[in-house]
Amino acid sequence: MSKFDVVVIGGGPAGYVAAIRAAQNGGTVACIDAWRTDAGSPSLGGTCLNAGCIPSKALLESSELYHRAKHEFAIHGIHVGDVSMDLAAMQARKAGIVAQLCGGIQGLFKANAVTLLPGRGQLLPGNRVRYLPHDGEPQLLEASHVILAAGSVPTELRSIPFDGERIVDSTGALAFTSVPQRLGVIGAGVIGLELGSVWRRLGAEVTVLEAMDRFLFMADSHIAREAERQFRRQGLDIHLGAKLQSGEVTAAGVKLRYEDGKGSQDLEVDKVIVAVGRRPNTSGLLDPQAGVELDERGFIRVDEHCRTSAAGVWAVGDCVRGAMLAHKGSEEGVMVADLISGRYGHVNYDVIPSVIYTAPEIAWVGRTEDELKQAGTAYKAGTFGFAASGRAKAMEQAAGLVKVLADAATDAILGVHIIGPMAGELIGEAVVAMEFQGTAEDLQRTIHAHPTLAEAVHEAALAADRRALHAINR
């Protein structure tokens, strides 16, 4: 039986980061991960690197450039003639980026002396782990601490099960080899909007069916309204309050039946992306005697420090409560590895940024205006539109706005919400300010370079006190 100080099950952003930090802290560490390339070699990084964040960003960038070359270059006075697209080249570029980054993690494992064990892991009672290599006999590992980081898998709808061909999840939607003419998207969440807009920009007619009556219910409603307006203008055909009844694969495509406020509707598409959320990936992970409890939704039950109900067993990332975000999982991994080695560890769950990588991007941190109203918190709000930003104008991307919400009494920043160019980068300033318990005045008194997009954050903070300089304060 092999012995380690820490065994991590799962090599996604939560697990591989936990393994690296545990090794940095001086422990002997093994990380078991099942992901393999088509050629059969280990591919660390989990869904994020292999089939999520990174490949989708590669295609978002390519499709955005294609769209700009076709529709925006002429405005800049650049004439490129007929713009054409080579989807196979886009996909190959995407695969190259993924392979490089996954290889990079293996390099980090080597440098930090983390033992990579390709295959599956199962937690047994008494901090032992059954390791099932892809090829070969099962082995027994013993660990002082086990970190469960098994991630999540797409939720399937019973009415329209995945077939990997016409009805796909996000992984399938990242691998289309041709642009579907008519694409249906079930769920106007993060994945539905990001992937729907990739294929829209590459030429698909995209219809999005969303069960909720409100668009982007998790975002600030002001930002959500602006996003809906912009996405509709880009040609996304968005149907809210649309409850899917059935999906039937036909010779020509997929026949969808859904119900909305007007009754039963039929829609025929060539392919369907089902993006209605993800569920924890705990299947086969836990021996029933291992003593790890699940909650009513199937997530591994943990406390605020990611301790499970079994001594010495921790769980982090998508398989535990909280936002399913790579950076949240990574921070939990760091916290747990540090706590294991007797150091300080903490995750500030109130200050986790969210980003939707559409064009324009949407990003936020902290409370929405609706949440503050509901909680009865007295607040002030300042907004600033990118239409008045010199940099955004010069970039031909002057749509959208920044909104800063601050406590009416203490001036503490309570939330920052952005829709516009590079929103995902701009939100970093707000995250730092909130992490340091900053106030709107702190942002106001911070010098922002001119001309930059970040000036919009500065102006929105000024607007919270009706002191914006480049907008009329109302």
Ligand code: NAD
């Ligand atoms: P999501 O929770 O973001 O959105 C799912 C949407 O589907 C919701 O709007 C929901 O109302 C809708 N829905 C549910 N059932 C439906 C039905 N039967 N018919 C129509 N609509 C239905 O989930 P997702 O987009 O699948 O993403 C999964 C997870 O991965 C999320 O937690 C997300 O945060 C994460 N993720 C994050 C990023 C990012 O950070 N940029 C990118 C991709 C995924």
